[in-house]
Amino acid sequence: MSEESDGDPADADEPTVNISGGASGGGAAATFDPGTADSRAERVVDRLGELYWQKTYGGQDAFTCLVRTILSQNTSDVASQPAHDALIERYGPDGGEADENGHEGATDGETESTSDLAATLADADREEIAETISAAGLYNQKSRMIQEAAEWVRTEFGTAPAFDAYVRETAPATVRDELLSVHGVGPKTADCVLLFAGGQDGVYPVDTHVHRISRRLGIAPPEAGHEGVREALETTVPGPKCGFGHTAMIQFGREYCTARKPACLDGTEACPLAGECDRVGVDIEAQSVVDPAEAD
Template sequence: MSEEPQENIAGDDAVAAAFEPGTAGTRAEAVVDRLGELYWQKTYGGTDAFECLVRTILSQNTSDVASQPAHDALMERYGDGDLVDALADAEQSELAETISSAGLYNRKSEVIIDAAERIRGTYGGAAAFDEFVREDDPETVREALLDIHGVGPKTADCVLLFAGGREGVFPVDTHVHRIARRTGLAPADADHEAVRARLEADVPATKCGFGHTAMIQFGREYCSARNPACLDGPEACPLYDRCDRVGVDEVGESVVDPAEAAD
């Protein structure tokens, strides 16, 4: 097993989750256990809720390489006091310039300012919003987050996981969506919400956090959209024996989205 890093995907100190592979109760749990042996178990908690929301908005449709400098620049300019107040009062053009490295910066700046205004009006500020995310009923929190303009299911679930420290939350990004369907853990034509529902039903709550982060790492290193490692043979992929390879033609060395293979 590789050395466990000191930071989670949200970039802050995380709460260590117990990793006990044992005998998996479902195929999905067996896959997550294998990924847990490959990667790390520090998964969630320890992140300010509004900063986590902002960070996740910045990461939409872009890479960590692009979104991290945008987050750092935003925090340098606006992070001295209450971040909600600072961003609710921010000039949109100035914020857009600040986060320009993240891409789609005009839209993202509007979404961040709208979110800050909504949170200040509803909760009063960053501290109260943080308490709400950590302490209220998870479904209530999720519904409130989804009601914010520009916040989708993946963003809401990341806030619940990384800021709220909630067990049983398995955010679905493009990597998780692809891998769950390619391996056969979810139907080939399942949308993001259907994949989330299946994984949260089949993976124990305590393993959902590191299952999410480890699956992202696996997607980056082994199971890319166009060139998965299995094309180089069984020995090239550590999940080969647990994967249906839906949409992957190893003989023809071609790959399509699992939904296309199911048609």
């Protein structure tokens, strides 16, 4: 759940637009002490804390978060964010206005049904939903996923607020299993809901950036799939730091450790994590980069 940032990596201020949603993205400030890290993975997260902002997560509405993450699948946030905004403007209560934590509750004079985004989308015309989210790509497929998720929430929980309470109050493993039973919800989507809505410690969503960087650094096995990387990180990074590690690693992947041209190809001094990186699959002398699983 992120937008591209053009900010200078050295900027001391928190980016206003990023994976955490910037200053209004929910959660409270977190502080890390690199000197107390018990693993290299934790040291990496702490170093990222020096590069970027430090924040814990939670506070976003669970169903809205689920919809937002579905929209982000297989597309950039440059495309998916406008689709999300259009969807909320069309179907959200009071023009989609939310409180400071992302909750979209009823305003004075609204009934619960008119303020329930899940109920509204469950009853909406699917072709209309598809047209509304067309900016996100794969809009026919995603409109089906979103409507089926809305119907699931209404059937299983009654209302979106009840689903939100379930995500916050139930054991993460149980919530994760429930979410994975929904068509179109994969491990990353489920974990993002747990992190950004539930504020659950110990949840480390793995997207393509986290998958690539963790294996390239050597803090996850080079042949690990997404679930293998998640397991490696969640067992070596303390729970309260997992959410920040996810968001900051994405930012690091965009600014330094890209798929085809990581900064270290310009010399190790170009990368702020050079001292913690095994550079698996990266040959600086040959100026070549391969998937860590294919490295010698």
